[in-house]
Amino acid sequence: MIALVDCNSFYATCEQVFRPDLWGKPVVVLSNNDGCVIAANKEAKALSGIPMFEPVFKIKKQLIENKVTFFSSNYTLYGEMSQRVMNILSSFSPEVEIYSIDEAFVDVSGMKHFSMNYYGHQIKDTIFKYTGLPVGVGIAPTKVLAKLANKISKKRVSENKGVFVIDSEEKRIEALKWADISTVWGIGSKHSKRLKGIGILTAYEFTQLPGEWVRKNMTVVGLRIWNELQGKSSIEFKTMPAPKKGIGTAKSFGKKIEDLGMIQEACSSYISEVSEVLRSQKSCATYLQVFLHTNYFSDRDKQYSNSVTVTLSIPTSDTFVLISEAKKALNIIYRPGYRFKKVGVCLSGIIPNNYVQGNLFTPTPRWEKNELMHVFDKINRKYGKSTLFSGLVGTRVKEWELVKEDRSPRYTTQWKELLKLKTTKH
Amino acid sequence: MEIFSSGKLSKIKNSHVSRISKQTGFPSPAAHYAEPSIDLHDELIANRDATFYVRIDGDELSNYNILDKDVLLIDRSLTPKKNDLVLVVLDGEFKVIRFSGASLETEFILWGLISYIIHYAR
Numbered sequence: 001m002i003a004l005v006d007c008n009s010f011y012a013t014c015e016q017v018f019r020p021d022l023w024g025k026p027v028v029v030l031s032n033n034d035g036c037v038i039a040a041n042k043e044a045k046a047l048s049g050i051p052m053f054e055p056v057f058k059i060k061k062q063l064i065e066n067k068v069t070f071f072s073s074n075y076t077l078y079g080e081m082s083q084r085v086m087n088i089l090s091s092f093s094p095e096v097e098i099y100s101i102d103e104a105f106v107d108v109s110g111m112k113h114f115s116m117n118y119y120g121h122q123i124k125d126t127i128f129k130y131t132g133l134p135v136g137v138g139i140a141p142t143k144v145l146a147k148l149a150n151k152i153s154k155k156r157v158s159e160n161k162g163v164f165v166i167d168s169e170e171k172r173i174e175a176l177k178w179a180d181i182s183t184v185w186g187i188g189s190k191h192s193k194r195l196k197g198i199g200i201l202t203a204y205e206f207t208q209l210p211g212e213w214v215r216k217n218m219t220v221v222g223l224r225i226w227n228e229l230q231g232k233s234s235i236e237f238k239t240m241p242a243p244k245k246g247i248g249t250a251k252s253f254g255k256k257i258e259d260l261g262m263i264q265e266a267c268s269s270y271i272s273e274v275s276e277v278l279r280s281q282k283s284c285a286t287y288l289q290v291f292l293h294t295n296y297f298s299d300r301d302k303q304y305s306n307s308v309t310v311t312l313s314i315p316t317s318d319t320f321v322l323i324s325e326a327k328k329a330l331n332i333i334y335r336p337g338y339r340f341k342k343v344g345v346c347l348s349g350i351i352p353n354n355y356v357q358g359n360l361f362t363p364t365p366r367w368e369k370n371e372l373m374h375v376f377d378k379i380n381r382k383y384g385k386s387t388l389f390s391g392l393v394g395t396r397v398k399e400w401e402l403v404k405e406d407r408s409p410r411y412t413t414q415w416k417e418l419l420k421l422k423t424t425k426h
Numbered sequence: 427m428e429i430f431s432s433g434k435l436s437k438i439k440n441s442h443v444s445r446i447s448k449q450t451g452f453p454s455p456a457a458h459y460a461e462p463s464i465d466l467h468d469e470l471i472a473n474r475d476a477t478f479y480v481r482i483d484g485d486e487l488s489n490y491n492i493l494d495k496d497v498l499l500i501d502r503s504l505t506p507k508k509n510d511l512v513l514v515v516l517d518g519e520f521k522v523i524r525f526s527g528a529s530l531e532t533e534f535i536l537w538g539l540i541s542y543i544i545h546y547a548r
Contacts, residue, residue: 020537021518084475130476130502132537412478418497421513421520423484 001116001167002237003106003139004146005089005123007082008154010102010133012041014081015071017132018411018419026068030056030406035252037070044068055297072407080412084131092123097238105143107237120163140166143235144228147185148175148203172231176204186225191218203229247274248289250344253400256295260334263292263343265394266401267330268323270345272389275319276380278347279373284315284356286349288322290329295341306333315349315356318373322347323392470542476503478538480513480520487522496545498522500538511540 007013011029016022026044028037036055047066056063056070063070082101090096095107111119120137127135138150145166152175153164166172182192184203194217200206206214207229215223224234249270257263267290278285293305308329316322326345379388386393409417471477480498490511492498498513506512506525514521514534522540 020515020520020535023515023518087475130473132502418479418481419520420483421480421498421522423482423486423492423522 001108001111001139001141002143002146003093003108003120003123003137004099004103004143004150005085005106005127005135005137006103006150007085008134008136009039009041009045010082011039011071011073011078012044013133014078015074015408016041017081018408022069026066028063028068028070029073030070031073038073070406074407074410076410076413077408080410081131081133085127085133085135088127088130089123092119092126095237105146105237108139116165116167117163120165121161124162135162137163138166139164140172141231142228142233143237144185144225145172145175145231148179148183148229151183152178173204176207176229177202179203181206184225184229186221191222245350246346246348247277247285247350248344248346249274250291250342250346251401252342253340255400256301256339256341257400258336258339260330260336261394262396262400263334263340264327264330264392265396267326267343267345268390268392268394269397270343271322271326272319272386272393274345274347275317275322276377278317278350279377281350282353283350284317284353285312285322285347286315286351287311287347288325288329289346289348290326290333290343291346292330292333292340292343294338298341301339302337304335304338306335308333313361314358315351317353318370319376319390323390327392470499470544471501472541473501473503476538477501477541490522490524492522492543493545496543498540499542499544501541502538504539504541506536506539511543513537513540 012027015027015029024043026047027041028044029039030036031038037059047068078101085102086096086098086104089104089106093106093108093110097105097107099105106123108116108119114122116139120139124135124137127133136150136153138146138148138153140146140149149164149166153160153162164175166175179202181187181195181200181203182189184192184206187195187206195201195206200209207226209226211223211226214226218226227234251266251270253266257266275285287309289307289309291305291307294301294303296303310325310329312321312325330343376388380386409419411417411419467474478500480500482492482494482496482498485494487493492511500513508525508527510525512523512525513536514523515537516534520537521534523534
């Protein structure tokens with residue numbers, strides 16, 4: 001049996017754990033550069049007229065009118081809280097597949113002496129007790145069914161109390177009949193539209209289709225989902241997260257910028273961020289993409305956007321090499337006379353360090369630099385990000401960076417930002 | 427700017443394990459007795475995944491031995507017993523109270539048990 005555990009409105013509830021004044025009140029979290037709403041708790045979702053993924057400037061008035069509290073995203077906090085949840089899960093089973101920051105599959109097959117419903121509640125209650133985060137638990141014989149069970153656990157809360165187990169044929173059929181085909185994990189909008197077109201509205205009806213039809217029309221991927229819904233496990237359990245295929249970052253500037261030097265500094269700063277992530281995964285990148293664009297939403301400004309992808313002569317994770325390549329790339333795509341809104345970088349072709357090959361012209365990868373990067377990272381980990389940085393990043397960060405005003409304190413990782421308790425006279 | 431040239435620098439590792447000379451002299455008699463240095467986490471934190479920190483601002487909890495700028499360690503995994511200090515929520519606000527008995531007064535919501543109070547002694 002496989003359990004899917006996921007945190008309810010994870011980013012928003014992470015914020016609420018430390019803010020009891022916001023318990024039971026609507027809370028939303030905004031994307032990295034405060035561009036749009038990326039998470040909302042159930043109180044905020046219940047308010048009609050707050051669309052997700054809308055630019056904030058369009059809905060700010062509605063947020064304020066509805067007394068919605070909004071936070072800039074605090075990924076340091078969410079990442080640390082996520083780590084706690086995953087650690088707790090690994091005390092329930094040796095096999096945990098971390099699926100995303102707020103979701104994990106847990107293999108609970110070995111727990112033969114417990115009722116699955118009891119075990120599910122144990123998981124849920126322990127996570128809430130230790131971290132204050134509410135989770136939903138779905139338990140079923142396959143991953144796709146576990147996903148479905150998890151959905152049901154949340155939909156009928158009074159009945160299921162956040163835990164739903166598919167452990168009998170009747171329950172499986174009941175769940176399949178309940179599930180709209182578009183909500184099945186792995187069935188995209190294109191396929192669900194098509195299925196609905198031929199009268200397949202629920203997961204149950206989908207399982208009644210012949211296997212050959214599914215294979216022919218929805219490839220082997222569709223067939224796996226079909227099998228999984230029948231209770232036949234077809235998607236393997238991966239306990240190690242797959243290495244990332246690409247790492248990138250792109251943020252809007254605080255104001256529109258024309259100056260190439262300033263854009264280069266922002267770009268170098270993003271390179272520093274992503275190459276640090278790359279090194280922490282002990283990997284190197286083969287390709288570097290740099291892109292640049294003006295503000296699409298503005299009618300007054302002349303529009304321009306472009307991107308370029310550089311193939312690195314030797315895959316690397318060296319901040320300095322990547323910055324100099326990015327600088328060259330930026331020179332190619334930059335055009336004067338435009339007011340730019342955003343620059344972004346993306347590293348791809350990611351391979352483990354020990355697979356890096358030299359080539360005829362630069363035969364040995366420059367290992368001595370890696371030693372430098374190692375020290376660089378160590379210092380930055382100990383004394384805080386950007387204690388050491390490349391000179392090309394410059395010191396004008398304040399001029400281009402969008403200031404995150406509403407970010408909550410990093411309660412669990414910074415001594416200076418601990419939860420503060422003001423004690424007043426009784 | 428002056429440029430110094432130096433011979434090969436040997437790195438000194440900042441480590442608390444007693445070092446043994448490889449070339450000369452007597453082997454360190456401590457080598458077989460080496461242990462890692464004291465780590466406060468071992469003593470103060472029983473359950474990392476359930477432990478949170480709170481900084482106190484103000485002197486009003488001195489009757490509980492909690493002073494201004496103290497750090498409280500809150501272990502949410504522990505179940506409070508009578509007379510334990512606990513962090514609770516009342517009307518949307520954090521409060522520190524002494525737990526009175528078997529069940530918590532209904533108006534309070536338990537946030538976590540205070541397992542340690544750290545204060546600076548000077």
